[in-house]
Amino acid sequence: MGIVSVPVIAGLGTAQPPSARQDELWEGFFSRHFTGTTRSLAQRIFANSGVTTRQAAVNPLLEDVSDWPTERRMRRYLVEALPLGKEAVGRALTAAGLDAGDIGLFVVCSCTGYATPGLDILLARDLGMAPGTQRMFVGHMGCYAALPGLGAASDFVTARGRPALLLCAELTSLHIQPSTARVDTQQIVSHALFSDAAVAAVVLPGGPGYAVREVTSVTDTSTADHMTWDVTDSGFRMGLSPKVPQVLSTHVRGLVDDLLARHGATLDELDGWAVHPGGPRILNVVERELGLPPEALAASRATLDEHGNCSSPTVLLILDRLRRAPTPPERILMLAFGPGLTLYAVLLDRQG
Numbered sequence: 373m374g375i376v377s378v379p380v381i382a383g384l385g386t387a388q389p390p391s392a393r394q395d396e397l398w399e400g401f402f403s404r405h406f407t408g409t410t411r412s413l414a415q416r417i418f419a420n421s422g423v424t425t426r427q428a429a430v431n432p433l434l435e436d437v438s439d440w441p442t443e444r445r446m447r448r449y450l451v452e453a454l455p456l457g458k459e460a461v462g463r464a465l466t467a468a469g470l471d472a473g474d475i476g477l478f479v480v481c482s483c484t485g486y487a488t489p490g491l492d493i494l495l496a497r498d499l500g501m502a503p504g505t506q507r508m509f510v511g512h513m514g515c516y517a518a519l520p521g522l523g524a525a526s527d528f529v530t531a532r533g534r535p536a537l538l539l540c541a542e543l544t545s546l547h548i549q550p551s552t553a554r555v556d557t558q559q560i561v562s563h564a565l566f567s568d569a570a571v572a573a574v575v576l577p578g579g580p581g582y583a584v585r586e587v588t589s590v591t592d593t594s595t596a597d598h599m600t601w602d603v604t605d606s607g608f609r610m611g612l613s614p615k616v617p618q619v620l621s622t623h624v625r626g627l628v629d630d631l632l633a634r635h636g637a638t639l640d641e642l643d644g645w646a647v648h649p650g651g652p653r654i655l656n657v658v659e660r661e662l663g664l665p666p667e668a669l670a671a672s673r674a675t676l677d678e679h680g681n682c683s684s685p686t687v688l689l690i691l692d693r694l695r696r697a698p699t700p701p702e703r704i705l706m707l708a709f710g711p712g713l714t715l716y717a718v719l720l721d722r723q724g
Contacts, residue, residue: 377533377577379526379584380723383470384692385463387456387570388679389429389545394418394564401432402563405548410555417557418564422652422673426567426680428545429456437607438548445546445607449485450494456570457495457541464537464572472499475574476534479525481510481517481684483601484542484608491541514601515648516589516708517684518571519716523587525575533577540684541570547607562610565651567680571688580724582695582704585635590627591712595619599711616650617657619713625661628705631717637703644701644720645669646690648708649676658707671697691720 406414429452525536544566600611
């Protein structure tokens with residue numbers, strides 16, 4: 373038998389559209405978008421979102437897409453997603469010292485837009501990937517998609533001994549709902565939290581970086597209606613039950629304990645946490661259930677504060693923040709949550 377390749381995250385690249393302050397978004401757009409008795413509730417949700425700034429490829433202060441039909445939103449998706457994806461991939465390849473033609477598998481995660489040919493094919497063409505590059509598109513997994521995407525890339529690297537590339541690109545700003553649409557707390561929360569970003573990760577067979585030790589998950593299908601992402605004639609509409617934190621509290625400790633036990637590790641040995649900030653309550657639940665000190669989730673809270681919830685790229689933004697710290701963590705646990713309800717976890721070890 374040959375030597376098994378250890379998949380290592382060797383390069384990360386991020387790309388984001390221009391920023392807008394949360395208070396400016398409220399005063400300049402959403403304070404008029406939500407009316408009547410809903411307005412005061414929405415103002416409180418925006419103020420308590422944990423978000424100070426976020427990024428928007430289509431900024432409602434400059435361009436109101438809330439009345440656009442879905443077809444028009446999808447055309448705009450390609451216009452905005454291609455350059456963002458190209459920028460993130462270019463930076464990741466440079467960080468890893470690779471050319472686009474070196475990539476054996478290209479995994480793209482996105483749930484905020486669709487086109488055929490998709491981002492995977494169009495970016496492979498524009499970046500100069502080899503005709504034999506394999507591709508995988510992951511859609512509608514939402515906020516946790518980066519971790520199964522990373523799992524697929526890691527499995528390819530292990531099996532083939534060739535580089536893989538993961539790109540997560542989301543444009544949630546395209547899906548502001550019409551002012552005439554049914555407004556509920558779930559809709560307000562999604563409009564207060566979500567943001568745009570693209571993050572790419574290069575996975576290599578060995579070398580310096582963060583080794584992917586295991587990707588694992590648990591899905592509670594009895595709560596499938598707690599988080600939804602419906603395609604409507606007016607863009608995609610988010611459904612987000614207030615019961616989500618309760619479901620996470622039921623499953624997160626067991627998922628993490630089982631993962632660490634398989635690697636002979638304990639919570640105390642982890643010095644880095646990349647936890648998807650679905651909102652402040654999500655982070656509070658993870659902190660409580662795992663018995664973490666307040667500083668453990670500082671990178672996750674800072675990412676929420678500066679970038680909002682960018683769906684699938686967010687957990688990679690947190691990883692990028694951790695690896696750029698003056699003293700990067702040696703062992704990181706990544707956690708992300710989404711429709712299903714699904715919890716994903718990844719254990720990383722620093723190498724080189």
